[in-house]
Amino acid sequence: MLSNHRLHIIIVGCGRLGSYLANKLSHDGHSVVVIDNDESAFNALSSEYSGFRVEGDVTEFAVLKEVKPDKADVVIATTREDNVNLMVAQIARRIFRVPRVMARVFDPKREEIYRDLGVETISPTSIAGDEFLKALKKQPIIEKAEP
Amino acid sequence: MESKPVLIVDDEKNIRLTLSQSLEPLGLELDTAVNGEEALAKLKEKNFGLILLDLRMPGMDGMEVLRQVSRLRPDIRIIIITAHGTVDSAVEAMKLGAVDFIQKPFSPTEIRDLVSRVIDREKLDEQKADDYHSSIELAKRCIGDRNFDAATEYVRKAISLDPSYPEAFNLLGALLEIRGSNLEALKHYRAAISLDPTYEPARRNLHRATSMEPKGTITLE
Numbered sequence: 623m624l625s626n627h628r629l630h631i632i633i634v635g636c637g638r639l640g641s642y643l644a645n646k647l648s649h650d651g652h653s654v655v656v657i658d659n660d661e662s663a664f665n666a667l668s669s670e671y672s673g674f675r676v677e678g679d680v681t682e683f684a685v686l687k688e689v690k691p692d693k694a695d696v697v698i699a700t701t702r703e704d705n706v707n708l709m710v711a712q713i714a715r716r717i718f719r720v721p722r723v724m725a726r727v728f729d730p731k732r733e734e735i736y737r738d739l740g741v742e743t744i745s746p747t748s749i750a751g752d753e754f755l756k757a758l759k760k761q762p763i764i765e766k767a768e769p
Numbered sequence: 770m771e772s773k774p775v776l777i778v779d780d781e782k783n784i785r786l787t788l789s790q791s792l793e794p795l796g797l798e799l800d801t802a803v804n805g806e807e808a809l810a811k812l813k814e815k816n817f818g819l820i821l822l823d824l825r826m827p828g829m830d831g832m833e834v835l836r837q838v839s840r841l842r843p844d845i846r847i848i849i850i851t852a853h854g855t856v857d858s859a860v861e862a863m864k865l866g867a868v869d870f871i872q873k874p875f876s877p878t879e880i881r882d883l884v885s886r887v888i889d890r891e892k893l894d895e896q897k898a899d900d901y902h903s904s905i906e907l908a909k910r911c912i913g914d915r916n917f918d919a920a921t922e923y924v925r926k927a928i929s930l931d932p933s934y935p936e937a938f939n940l941l942g943a944l945l946e947i948r949g950s951n952l953e954a955l956k957h958y959r960a961a962i963s964l965d966p967t968y969e970p971a972r973r974n975l976h977r978a979t980s981m982e983p984k985g986t987i988t989l990e
Contacts (some may be wrong), residue, residue, distance in 0.1 A: 628790070630876035653787060655874040672786035674874035676853075685921050693876040 635701035637720035641666035699725040711741040774798035778808040791877035801803035823850040837906040838949030839865040860987030867901025870990030901931040939975040
């Protein structure tokens, strides 16, 4: 459970990450809106998903307005493209003043810029990289692998 | 009306769920129906005070349910759930006494606030309503009672108290259109837009009312 308070969360992109978050957050009792350009993406949502589904291109401002980000507590951008995620996040933060905005950013070099704008970024690349390094440090390489 | 149960009518399970969850904190007795037929059947069993009705449903569509409910139980208040891009049937809905609309997707707070407003509207004391918002609420209550003349008076009163809200002008335009005073109606839609060029309901009404479309509709939301 994230919190006792029921949040209104907009998730942009219904791919593996977006649908995973949508299913979990909806299951936890939050009010969720998922938006994706491709209707078939919603098949990834569980049958218990009790939130909204909106089909549309979020890079069009009219579409973004339609999901009423001004009423959201959280916006999470999970499309495949860093630039789209960052654009949506910036607009959510600056124009719609959403209290918490999060974006997945694949390229770690971009993270710094957006943290300064109040967007929480998660970079799978950085995280995976750190985990690899941690794992390497745990077990020193003693001998060569068998042929 | 506060103690009367609320009926949620929507073919989509996730909408029924999200509405039930959102309205839980209000402590109202809630019931659901998956289509028009079930809704009308339930009307015979329970004395509902409010119905949340999705316009777009397969089978008996929302407008038909609205027509039936309006005929059988004109006292029941109705909130209409719309989706973006649906053909507005708002003027027909308003003639049948439905004046509250909410567009999907909506936050729990939005639907809770609307339901509370509709419920509180019943308790409004006409003698004590001396501000813009109360006058608009009374106008809407009159529309719910199909008393369009009284509704018009309350909207005019609201405008005289505060002429800065596009909503009042748009609502007045809609009432005039129902009455058949189309030119007057246009003036009021234009007034709403001049107050706020981005006010969508009035823009849509004006566009519809000034184009040669056979199927016209009035937008309130």
